Amino acid sequence: MTQTPSAQSPRIGQFLPFGVHRSMSFLLIRAPGVLLALLLCLSSAALPVVQAATTATAAPTAPVTDDQGITPQSIRIGMSAAFHGASRNLGSELYRGAAAYFNDVNQRGGVHGRKIELIAYDDSYAPEKATKNTLQLMNNDKVFLLFNYVGTPTVTRVLPLLKKYQAQHYYLFFPFTGAEPQRQLPYSQLAFNLRASYKQETAGLVSHLVDQGHKRIAVLYQADAYGRSGWVGIRDALAARGLNIEIEATYKRGTRFSDSLDAQAAVIESAKPDAVICIGSYAASAAFIRDARRAGLTMPIANISFSSSLSTLSLLKKAGLEDGRDYTQGLVTSDVVPSTESTNLASVKQYRAVMDREHIMPPANLIDKEYVPFQYSDISLEGFLNAKLLVEILERLGDHPTRDAIAAVTRKIHDFDLGTGSPVSFVEDNQASDSVYYNTIKNGQLVPLSDWSGWLK
Secondary structure (H helix, E strand, C coil), X not given: CCCCHHHHCCCCCCCCXXXXXXXXXXXXXXXXXXXXXXXXXXXXXXXXXXXXXXXXXXXXXXXXXXXXXECXXXXXXXXXXXXXXXXXXXXXXXXXXXXXXXXXXXXXXXXXXXXXXXXXXXXXXXXXXXXXXXXXXXXXXCCCEEECCECHHHHHHHHHHHHHCHHHCCCEECCECCCCHHHCCCCCCCEEECCCXXXXXXXXXXXXXXXXXXXXXXXXXXXXXXXXXXXXXXHHHHHCCCCCCCCXXXXXXXXXXXXXXXXXXXXXXXXXXXXXXXXXXXXHHHHHHHHHHHCCCCCCEEECHHHCHHHHHHHHHHHHHHHCCCCCCCEEXXXXXXXXXXXXXXXXXXXXXXXHHHCCCCCHHHCCCCCCCCCCCHHHHHHHHHHHXXXXXXXXXXXXXXXXXXXXXXXXXXXXXXXXXXXXXXXXCCECCCCCEEEEEECCEEEECCCHHHHCC
């Protein structure tokens, strides 16, 4: 039922073919003077039901008696994320990066002599499961803090629980989402973000695209809080330049790469935009790119960090091999961590060395049968950096850490060198980094994008 990564985790596995599933995609089309909703029933095949997973690391051998999540030997950290389903890569890769760093710290003696135990549950990117897992982590596992949650709809549902349990000083650290709810009152006092926001990512993409003459921008977005958060960022960034969203289409959360997004591609194509920005999961974004290119759409298509640039690329390359065509041209991604190839940066060099040495995998009961690990990825690097900053906070809490001291200690982090080239701080707000990076694809490989002149319309 439980597993300790340092002792029992399997090595990175062999390639497993992605399964073919059909589900339902919801399409919302909104253009000036037009509102059309279509429900696309692609198949009646039911998706598999995924049960909540058990803990990801070994529980203390003695009964837990400390409600603070601290024992003389350990610090318990709680995580709920997508390990199964269409977004499985996100939770799995985020876990691998964080667990690799924690394992490295534990092998060097831990934090003030305590080993870090990362207790993880699968929520399959479903808000209801995330809520259930959070209650389990707080009420039963008695973790010290919450960490590495994945997704806007899940985090948004969990935030009221933090408010309800505020007297117990539970905090959420470094969720994998750039949405606004945990960055604004009343929840900004209960969550700490490392990554830049979706507003910052979308503002950067809009700025670069418009500067290169791509003024008529369309949007594909997930029909939920995540998608709407990105949509707002694009709308506001365009409005600041006196522009509007040209046309938009949505899809249903949980859409798989095997699903068709032909209808969404047709809607976008009807407006003849200069560029498209996707606010989606990697599976849905990749499916849209595939179907848009099949339909003859050649305009630049941009994705934000949640779509996981490497996961998107992997799906497109596989589809390209099957179809005998290249789906990777004309793509841009915004990211909130440096490229894993930027070995001139101390943290990236350290990350690669630790990942090569540790070979961490999620516990067997959290591994989706279709999950294929990456040697290095943007997501595992983010998990690694999240863990590195969290360990610094735990170190500053001293020999006798308590939950009620967490916030004050964290807010004293100022110009800390995380090894990414830009110092991080919590002094002004609850977001440590404002850095946004850009990548494109050349010769089938992700490469940093700094010169946008090649994207001139």
